[in-house]
Amino acid sequence: MKTPCSVIRDLLPLYQDGVCSPESRQLVEEHLEECETCRAEWERMSAPIPTAHPQVEERTVAQAASSAWKRGRxxxxxxxxxxxxxxxxxxxxxxxxxxxxxxPPFEFYGVLSDPTFHPNTGSVSFQLSVDDGYPVSIVVDEDTKVFSPFDAYPGQALKDGSISTPLRVFVQLDQAPVILYEEEEETTAYHAKLVELTAYQTSDTLPLSDGTQVEVWQGTMESLYALPQGPVLLEVHDPVGPGQDEQLLQLPQEVQDRILDYYTQFPLAYDLQSELNRAYQLYLQWTSPHLFPAQVVRQETTLSACAPNVLYFATTVDRYSEMGDLDQETSCTAFYKDSGEPVDLQTLFTCTPKTLIQSLLDHSDLVLPEQQPELVEAFRLDYLTFHPDRLLVTYPVGTLPSQEVVTGFYFPYDDAILEYMPAWAVPYAP
Ligand SMILES: [Zn+2]
Structure with missing residues (x-):
């Protein structure tokens, strides 16, 4: 959905040979499901190549192999x-x-650095610092399949050894070690069958609260924040959306443009520095011998509902890691369909936020009466998300006393809401 077709086309040969990282395989499969042109290319590639007499050839080869094997066995x-x-x-x-x-297969994630060109073999060796493991020398030569989504770091430059920037990679290595001779020194190395570049180190750094400078790495659709010579603390995905929704495409072009422009300027719905500090605190408390799982932050904006003169969008921030622990925050933005201007959320209601939430709670049997005061006290209009059939109120973590998870309530568009909402703002029924 979000991966450029050019990246997918480069990956298809590796995907076909079954030599790409699990992440790339998933990217390709997701993309092929949605993209007709790439699917056509894939079908063209994977069509069987006709041979003159396949059965005869197969039998001859098999017989020859079998008799040679018996003789020597x-x-x-x-x-x-x-x-x-x-x-x-x-x-x-x-x-x-x-x-x-x-x-087997011999697969690793790690950081590639220190290219050394070996004139006698024409190959290049690198140091691979394996995530959660030890450094190892790897050899890249003409037989190595290299996949790079970065124009600045083409695969050939890796084979030439002309990349000095540290790179994050996924590699598949041959099992059998090779010996490298360098100025009468012998090193054990492993030949790389595949090198997939996943991120490169930028010259930027960000400070942590204790003064530690965090390295900034650029991936295809995400930035990585890593401790020097250490694990990735935080993985921040580029904000996604809103997509080209049918409801949006029906509006005049200039209105569409105004709404999409708003989101190109839209500030992140989270603060990068606090996300980084949070990940670092988790890292400091990490006692397991396993690699610290990077904390992931992902922001996505989607069209959530349509009203006679309003389009409602929901921006979701997801926080998670390999360990699970998903935390989700949702906020709402609304636009007038006739102008594309953002709507002040207060104008959607003829009452104050407190009156609104009290009315919702009074008409609902979801909440115990003794819970109501804190919900009313903490309520803000941007905790609302508008869906076609219901209104969602979510309280982010930390906004209610002794709250450990996101707290959310759904309300139907009944009298409790309609009393305070003008008809032009009420979402269509599905
Ligand atoms: Zn495509």
Missing amino acids: QRAFRKGFVIAAVLAAVTCLCMAILFFSQE
Whole structure:
């Protein structure tokens, strides 16, 4: 939905070969579901290539392989078994030490740095600092598939070793190590089958409350904030939406433009510095031996309802991490359909916010009478979200006494609301 087609086209060959990161695979699959042109390209790519006599060829190759194998098998068996067993034991031990005995495929996320060009082989080696693990040398050569969504960091530059900016990557490595010779020094390295660039380090930094400077990394649709040589604390996605909704497309072009312009200027519905401080506090309390899970912040604006002369949008901020703990805040913006100007939320109601919420609570059996005073006291109009069939009131965490999660209530558009709302502002029934 939000990934550019050009990025998807670059990923398709890797996707076809089954060599891309789980994230990329998901991006491609989501995009193919929604984008007809890329789907056509994918179908063209994945159509079988006709061969002259496939059955004959297959049989001949299979027979040849099978008879060669039988001939060599008995002779090689004893000797081969012993060598294989020793090699396997040594390799396993090395792998275990290096990578906590990870099962194949050999896949890692990490930071790539320090390119070294090897003139004798034409390959380039890098240091890969594996997230949650140890540094390892990897070799990139002409056989390596490189995927980069960044114009400034093309795949070929990685193969040339001409990128000195640290890069965040997903890699797939060959299991068998290779030995690199560099000025009579031997290093064990692993050949990279695939390198997928996910983010590059910018020259920006942001200070934490204790003076620590956080590194800023740029991904395709997100910014990463990481401790120096440490984990990503915070992953902030570029704000999304509003999309080209049918209800919006029906309005005159200049009205549409005015509404979309508003959102290009729209301030973030959260404060970056406090999000960063919050993630850092969680990191300081993190005692598990596992890698700290980056805290994710995502903001999305969608059209939520339509009224005779108003379009209602809802902006949602989601906070979560791999550990779950989702927290969601929703706020509302409304626009006049005839001008595209934002609506002062107070003009949607002929009463004060307190009268409105009291009326809603009085007509509802959702809330106990003793809970009502704090809900009335904390209420603000921008806690409202307008849906076609109901009005949602959400109290963000921290706005009610002893509140641990977002608290929300739905109200139908009945007399409790309609008494105070002009007809031009009441959302259409679905
Ligand atoms: Zn596409």
